[in-house]
Amino acid sequence: MIKAQIPFGRKSMLEAYGEIVFKGWKGVEGELKREIEDGFLMGLVEGAIHARSKGLGSSIRRVLGGFINQRTVDGVEKLLFRLAEPVIFRSLQVANSNVRQNALHLLLDLFPFEDPDATKEAKDTLLDRQFFLLERLIMDDCPDVRVIAVEGCFRILHLFWEVIPPPTITKMITKIFDEMAFDACHEVRLSTLNGIIYLLGNPQSHEILKVLLPRLGHLMLDNVLSVRVAMVDLLLLLKDIRTFQFNKVIGLEVLLHKLASDQSPVAQKIVRLLMPSYFPARLDVEEACDRCVTLMKRSPLAGARFCEFALSEGASPKSMMELVKVFISLLLSNAKLEEPVVEGLLVASANLCRSLANERNQQDALKELFSNESVKRLLAVASTAHARSTVFDMLSTTASDDVAGLLGDCMSLITDCSDLSENLEKQAEVRSAHKLLISCDAFDNMFEALTRLLQKTAYRCHIKFDTEAPKQNVSPAKRKKSKSSSKTSVKWKHVGGKKSSNFKDDYSVAIGVSWQIKAMLSSEDARKAMMASQALELPFLALKVISEASIVQCEYYEYMDPYPVLAYTALALRMAVQNATTESGTKKDDRINSSGLISKAMLDQVLDHLLDCTDKLFEAGDSEKNGKSLQKSKQDNSKSATRLGQKRREPQIDASSSNTDGSAYTKQKQTSKKVKMFTTVLKFVIDSIAMGFASRNHTRCLRFTSSYVQYIISCLRQLSKDKSPLKEEKSKECFMCVKSSFSYAFKLLNLVHNAATEASPAPVESFYLANDLLDLIISGELFLGSTYAAQHVAAAKPWLPDLILALGSTSMHEQSIERPYLTALDHIKLHFPSWPLILAKIELAEMSEHDDLEEDDRVSEPEFTEFKKLMGNIISLLKGNRSILDAVGVIFLATSVVGLERKDFGLLLGLLNFICLKLIGQEDREWRGLDMMLVSLPDMYPRIEREIEEQDEEDESHDRLTNARALLEPVWFYHVYETQRFSEVE
Structure with a gap:
C-alpha cells in the first residue's frame, strides 16, 4: 500500500510512512525483519536511484528518511550501508545523468556514508572516495x-567543517570559487552563491571566505537577474557580520552603477x-540629508534611484520630506550645478514626491513646496526634455494648485509634436505633460486641441487624395463644460501647433498626435478620461480618413507612417471593449453611439474599411508589376482611375515624396513601409478576432493574410535579385515586421479553426494560407539562407497543429470518403503551391546520388535544412493522429496526381517516396484506416501504368514512373487480392 502511495503522497504523509516502516522494522525479528530490509527497503534504495523523475526520487527519499533520520539507533547505519553500498558508487559514475543525479541526492542524504564496524583506515579510505566523487561531480557534464x-x-x-581535513576543504572550496562561479549555466552560478550564504552560517569558514569572496565580484555584473539578486543578498549578509566588509567584495563604484541601471529587485x-x-537613521536629519546630497553629486542617477526606494527601506516620511526640501532648495539656489546633477536632483525629488503622495500627513507640505514662483524657477533650471518631464511629474503627483501658468506651455509641447514618434526624450516629456493636464482637470481642452490637429490633416487628406471628408466639430453647446474652467485662466485658442505650409508638415503633426492617442490608451487615467470624452467620435473619424491615406498612399510617399493606423485600430478596439463592458451600445449597430463607443457591427465596418484600403494598396503594387510606371500613369489618368477605382485620384509625386536630404523613395524603403502597414492591419485583424469582435470576416481576413504572405514572398525574390546593399537599420525593422506577421498568420489559423x-x-482560404506559409518558409531559405529560415521555423513550431489542421481542412468535413480526394485535387489545381516541388526535390536527392540527377533536381546539402526539420516535426505530429494523417495525406496524393498530369514525374516520385516511406512508413503496407487516401489509388495507379507504357524504357521518366509504381504496388496488390477493395479491371 505504501509503495502505491509514494508517487502521489504529500510530504507529511510520506514522512509519516517512513516512521511507520521504521517502527515496524524495529518491532519485528527474524524473517519479517529480513523481508522489510531486503524486500521493501532495498526496493526503495534502487527506486530512489533509478526514479524516472525528480519528484518521484524525492518522494522515495522522504520515505527512506524514516531510517536516515534515525541513524543513531543501533543497527540503522549498518543497514543503510549494506543496502546502498552495492549500488550507490556505481550509479554515481553511469552514463545516465538522471541516475547520477538521483544517486548524488541519496549520497548527500547519507553523508558521511560509512560502515560503523569498519576500521578507521577503511572509513578514511571510503570518505576520501566520497570526496573524490563529489569533486568529480562538481565538473559533471550535466x-x-x-x-x-x-x-x-x-x-x-x-x-562537518571540523572533521574534514583542511587540504580537502581548501581544494574543494577553491575549485568552486574558481570554476563554478564562472560556469556557463546560470543555475550553477546561483547555487554557488546560495551555498556560500549557507556556509557563512558556520563561523569557522569565515577566515578562508575573507580571502575568496573578492573573486565573486563579476557576479554583480551577471546577465541573469536571479544571480545578481543572490549576490546582493550575500552582501547584505556580510554587512551584518562584523568581521567582513562588503565593499571589499564589490566596490562602491560597481554598486552605484548597478543601483542606477539595474532592475528594481536588485536596486532596492x-x-x-x-x-x-x-x-x-542614527544621525540627525540634517546630516543624513547632507550625506544623500553627497551621493547625488557623486552619482546623480544612483542617487535618484536611492530616493525611489528609501521610504520603503525604512526611512521615515518626515525625514524624506526634509530631503525633498533640501533638494528643491539646492535646485533653486544660485549654486552652479552640473547638468547631470540637476537632472538627478529633479528625478530624485520626483521619486520622493511619488512616495510621499500616499502619506496623508505630508500632502499639504508637498503642495506648499511648489508655489507658482518656484515652479517657474524649477522649469528654468530644467534644461533637458527629461528634466522638464520630471518637473511635470512632480506637479501632477503633488496636485499643486499653482500650475495654471504651466498649462499653456504643456499644451504647446503637446501640439508641437511633428517629431514625437522618434524622439524618446520628448515622448517622456509629453507623457508627463499628459499626467499634469489630467491632474488639473484639463484633459478636455487638451483632447480638443489634438482633435483639431487631426481634423485639419484629415481635411488635407480629403483635398489631396479625394478620401472621405472628415466630420465637422460638434456644437460647443452640446459638449460638456470642461472641469478645468475653474482652475485655469489661460486661453487655449492660440494653441494648435505650428502653422504648416504643406501637407507633409500637417501629416507629421498627425503622426505625433496619433502617437499620443496610443500612449494615452496605455495609461489608465488618460484612457478613462478619453473614454468619457463627449467628442470621442471626432478624432476617431479623423483617424479613419488619415489611416486610409496612410495605407493607400504609402506606395508613393515615404513620409506615410503606420502610427495613424495604430492609433485608429487601438482606439476602435478600446471603444468596442468599453461598449461591451458598460453594455451601453443600445443604438443602431452601424453607428457610433451617443457615448462615443462603437458596437461589434461597427468594428466589423472598421475592419472592412482597413481591408478595403489594403486591397487598393495590393492593386497599386500589381499595377506596377504589370509595367505601369508612375510617370506613365500620370499621363494616362483615365485608364489608371478605372483600374484602381473611379473615386481615387491618381497620386501626384511632389517634393514631399523625397527624404529631407533629397534622396529618392527607393524600392527597399517602399517595401519596408508597405510591410509595416500590412503588419499593423494584420495585428488589428488578430486582435479583433481574438476579442470576439470580428465574427463575420474570417474569409476576408484569411484572403488578406494570404495576399500579404504572397507579397512578402515576391519581395524576398526581388531582394535576392537586387544588387544594392541593404540598409541595416531599415532591413532589421522590416524583417522584424515579417517575423511578427508570420506568427500573426499562424494565430489567425488557430482562431479560425477554434471558431x-x-x-x-x-473556410477553404485557411488551406490556401497554410500553403502560403509553407511557401514563405522555403522562399526565405531559398533566397536568404537557412539562418533566416530558422527564425521562421522556430516561430512556426508552436503553431504546427494549426498548420496541419489547415492543410487537412478541405477533407475533414466531407460526408463521404470519396469526395475529399476530388476536392483536394480541385483546390491544388486552382492554387498550386511551391513547397511540394522543393519537398519532392529533397526526396529525390536522398534517393539517388547527386551525379545521377538532372541539374534541376540537384539540392545541395546545406539547402532547405530548416524546411527538412519542419517536415520532420509535421511527420511526428501526423503519426500521432490517424484520422488527421488521412486528411492531410490526401493533399499530398492530390499534389502527386497534379505532377502526373503535368508530366512532372520527379514531383510524382518525390512525393510518393515521402508519403510511403516517411509519412506512413514501410511497416504499414496496407494503409490501415487511411480510407480517404485509398480512394485516390484507383485513379493514380492505372494512370502511372499507362504512362509507363508510353515512355521509352531508356528514358529517365520511365525509371521514375517505375519507381513510383513500386512504391504503391504493396498497398495496391493488398487491396486487390486480400480485401477486394480494388478490382483488377481498375
Missing part, C-alpha cells in the same frame, strides 16, 4: 548534477545595503 553537487559540497562543509536591495552610509464547427467549417 548542469543539474553540477547544481546539486555544488550545493551538496557547501552543505557538507557547513555541517542595494538601497538597503547603502542606507546606513547615505541616509543613516469552426461541423455546421460551419473553416
